[in-house]
Amino acid sequence: MATQLLRQLVLGGAGSCASAFLVHPFDVVKLNLQLRGMAPCASEGSQENVILRMWRTGGPGSFVKGAGTAVARQAVFGTTRVGTFHWLLSLSNNPSSAGVKLACASLSGIIAGTASNPLDVALVRISQDSRLPKEQRKGYTNLRRTLCLMWKEEGPRSLFAGVVPNAMRSVALQISHQVVYTYAKASLVKVLPNQKKNVVQAAASTVAALICSFSTMPCDTLKTAQMRRGAKRQNVAACAAALVQDKGVWRGLWGGWGGLGAYAARQAPHTVLTLLFIDKLNALFR
Numbered sequence: 001m002a003t004q005l006l007r008q009l010v011l012g013g014a015g016s017c018a019s020a021f022l023v024h025p026f027d028v029v030k031l032n033l034q035l036r037g038m039a040p041c042a043s044e045g046s047q048e049n050v051i052l053r054m055w056r057t058g059g060p061g062s063f064v065k066g067a068g069t070a071v072a073r074q075a076v077f078g079t080t081r082v083g084t085f086h087w088l089l090s091l092s093n094n095p096s097s098a099g100v101k102l103a104c105a106s107l108s109g110i111i112a113g114t115a116s117n118p119l120d121v122a123l124v125r126i127s128q129d130s131r132l133p134k135e136q137r138k139g140y141t142n143l144r145r146t147l148c149l150m151w152k153e154e155g156p157r158s159l160f161a162g163v164v165p166n167a168m169r170s171v172a173l174q175i176s177h178q179v180v181y182t183y184a185k186a187s188l189v190k191v192l193p194n195q196k197k198n199v200v201q202a203a204a205s206t207v208a209a210l211i212c213s214f215s216t217m218p219c220d221t222l223k224t225a226q227m228r229r230g231a232k233r234q235n236v237a238a239c240a241a242a243l244v245q246d247k248g249v250w251r252g253l254w255g256g257w258g259g260l261g262a263y264a265a266r267q268a269p270h271t272v273l274t275l276l277f278i279d280k281l282n283a284l285f286r
Helices: 002-038 047-063 067-090 098-115 117-131 143-154 156-160 163-191 197-227 236-253 256-284
Strands: none
Touching: 002 047, 002 067, 002 117, 002 197, 002 256, 047 256, 067 098, 067 117, 067 143, 067 163, 098 117, 098 163, 117 143, 117 156, 117 163, 117 197, 143 156, 163 197, 163 236, 163 256, 197 236, 197 256, 236 256
């Protein structure tokens, strides 16, 4: 049992890190689009405008800035959420129950989201800092420097800014990855019994990715709003109310079609790749 759990821990982390590295440029664009929309007196602009501005101001390097932090985040987040889920599931007398899987996915999501929160904050701060004029930057150039500066200047509490929406996002993501994907795959096997395993896995991961993108977007917007430098310290309800009052529900929490499109461009491939990588690694090391 211990060996099985360790394998899930390692393979879950490896699959998450690999997919995070591959989709990181999309994550940078998504963060820049969110931060642009939250800046005072700034128009949100389109995804294309954000990409062009990033290219003009920072060149190709601006799309991979913070990649090390993103991989480090997944090393903590991906490993914790997959490993904790399987450990919790192993404690149950009825691990195949949908209710048990839902409960295990939710609890493991809360634990993983909380554990990786400092790395999430660092990723937001690095992206935010790179958008500012040089004279206004804080020098958030890498993970270690960012965390040290935040601890020194804002205190340890700053490392857990946005932890509530981040944990909520992790719960929604875990349910999509561990519950929706499992049942989608089982349903597709019944509907398409003659299809190759790879086709079924790809189709099931796509279903999970679409649900994951739509369900996690509001929480992702809220966590970015609370994690950025200069954000007002307020609870999740107050933060959501401020965004909705300013832009309405659709544009405030989902960023409109442009914001959702940018988020889905990052989240959907990340979900598909993570699920496929973990399945393949499990099959390879079985």
